[in-house]
Amino acid sequence: MKKQLEKNRAKKKEDKAQRKQERQENSSGGGLDGMMAYVNEFGEIVSTPPEKKNNSNDED
Helix, strand or coil: CHHHHHHHHHHHHHHHHHHHHHHHHHCCCCCHHHHCCEECCCCCEECCCCCCCCCHHHCC
16 A cells, blocks of 8 residues: 555656646746836836937937
8 A cells, every 4th residue: 555655656746747847848938028018108018118219409
């Protein structure tokens, strides 16, 4: 009985490690760019960075 329980525990541990490995291989990576969020001029959260505006009045 003890040997069977130990086998079951070892199998569960191995299966769990295998599932973890599969998740890591299939993950999209989710780098920093995927986590970035920006706020537009209307206060809404968007995923694209704001456009750079060139102010010609600053060249005095």
